[in-house]
Amino acid sequence: YYCCEPVGPEHTPEELVDQMLLGREFGAFQHAGMRRVLLPNSPLAKHGIISELRLAQVTAVVTLAMIGNDNLGSIAVHEPNTLGLCSGANAVYAEAGANPRDLVGETQRNRGHSVYDCEQMLR
Numbered sequence: 001y002y003c004c005e006p007v008g009p010e011h012t013p014e015e016l017v018d019q020m021l022l023g024r025e026f027g028a029f030q031h032a033g034m035r036r037v038l039l040p041n042s043p044l045a046k047h048g049i050i051s052e053l054r055l056a057q058v059t060a061v062v063t064l065a066m067i068g069n070d071n072l073g074s075i076a077v078h079e080p081n082t083l084g085l086c087s088g089a090n091a092v093y094a095e096a097g098a099n100p101r102d103l104v105g106e107t108q109r110n111r112g113h114s115v116y117d118c119e120q121m122l123r
Contacts, residue, residue: 002028003076006036007058010047016058020065030091031066032076033058033084037111056083063088080113080121094118 002023004016023031035058038049050058059077066072077084080092095112097105104110113121 001030001032002026003032003034003078004058004062005032005034005078007033007050007055008036008044008047009050009054010044016061017065020062023062024065024069027069027071028066029071030074030076031062031072032078032089032091033062034078037079052081052083055081056087059084059089060087079111080118082121085121090122092118092121 004019004023007016020031033055035050035055036044038045055077059075063075066075074091075089076091076093077087077089078093080094085092092113094108094115094117096108096114108114108117
């Protein structure tokens with residue numbers, strides 16, 4: 001498993017490609033793209049968060065970078081979104097309970113997606 005993460009707006013295309021190619025080099029069975037979640041008052045907060053559209057672009061390039069990897073079974077996008085699924089991802093992650101990226105105790109009620117939500121996205 002490998003993931004190009006946590007992607008923020010300050011990352012250059014070269015940095016992202018270097019990360020993507022590590023997954024290829026390692027022969028990952030799953031590769032993914034994940035954006036960094038903005039945590040107020042953290043050192044990286046000043047950079048903000050990438051859009052779902054930018055995450056979809058990263059996911060598409062991850063997908064292209066993995067062409068020819070015979071070990072690859074899936075490409076994931078996190079946080080789950082339909083743009084990412086339309087950009088080459090075929091896997092998403094359900095989340096429940098506490099999550100350090102969320103201010104709500106049960107993340108599936110806010111940032112996270114339930115198994116049902118993820119199933120609906122994949123249909």
